[in-house]
Amino acid sequence: MSESEIYLTDEQWKHLPYKSTTIIKGKTYGEIIGLLETHGISDYQWTRLQGKDQLAFPIKIMRQDIEQSFLVKLTVPKLFYPKRLGRGRKAPKQMTYLENVSWRIFWWYLKSKLEAIEFGISDEVREFMYNINYALPDGTEVNLGQALVDNVENLSKLAALEDRTSVKADYKVSQK
Numbered sequence: 001m002s003e004s005e006i007y008l009t010d011e012q013w014k015h016l017p018y019k020s021t022t023i024i025k026g027k028t029y030g031e032i033i034g035l036l037e038t039h040g041i042s043d044y045q046w047t048r049l050q051g052k053d054q055l056a057f058p059i060k061i062m063r064q065d066i067e068q069s070f071l072v073k074l075t076v077p078k079l080f081y082p083k084r085l086g087r088g089r090k091a092p093k094q095m096t097y098l099e100n101v102s103w104r105i106f107w108w109y110l111k112s113k114l115e116a117i118e119f120g121i122s123d124e125v126r127e128f129m130y131n132i133n134y135a136l137p138d139g140t141e142v143n144l145g146q147a148l149v150d151n152v153e154n155l156s157k158l159a160a161l162e163d164r165t166s167v168k169a170d171y172k173v174s175q176k
Contacts, residue, residue, distance in 0.1 A: 004052050007095070008081045016079075018104040028103040032110060039114045052076075055110075059124050059132075070132045070144070076106045 008016065029046075036044050036057065044057040053076040061068050079102045082093035116122040125132070130145030 004075045005078045005080065008079060013081050016101070016105075017108065018101050019098070021100050021104045023100060023104060025099050025103045028100070028107050032107050035107070035111055035114065039118065052078075059128065061124050070134050072128045072131045073133055074106070074110065074131050077102050079105065 013019065032055070033044070036042075041057050041059075044055060047054045047056065054073055055076070056071055056073045059070055059072055061070065079098045080095050081098060083096040084091040084093055086092070113122075113127040117124055117127055125144075129148075130143065132144040133141050134144065135141050
């Protein structure tokens with residue numbers, strides 16, 4: 001099972017939006033591109049590697065009058081659910097990849113994030129923190145959200161900087 005594979009429980013299936021979608025993957029793919037372009041994202045890349053579909057696009061963030069560029073990487077989830085192979089309660093079930101549903105959920109997820117940014121409810125960093133990747137000076141690529149989690153113990157050391165004391169903080173690189 002990979003990170004992008006999600007095996008739905010009966011409870012999740014019961015509340016799953018788009019489970020009865022008739023919109024095929026190809027149409028949703030086109031709508032995602034339109035969504036990106038509508039929100040001013042004209043540079044993007046789709047990659048399929050080892051069965052995973054991934055969307056990447058750069059974002060620019062202004063912080064304290066400094067513009068920074070980051071790369072956002074999002075993976076289309078692969079939703080699975082045991083579907084009956086026939087009629088009746090005793091019909092055998094088979095784990096089924098819900099391709100059209102997976103792509104529709106991804107479209108909805110991206111649309112929600114972009115609209116939250118557009119309407120000022122949130123910003124790029126809050127919405128994409130766990131999807132922002134950047135390169136360290138040595139060329140190592142790290143994920144912003146994971147880097148924060150991995151280095152949370154250094155936050156108290158950073159707080160000590162307010163006292164103008166010298167503090168040594170080590171940076172851990174995720175082992176993903």
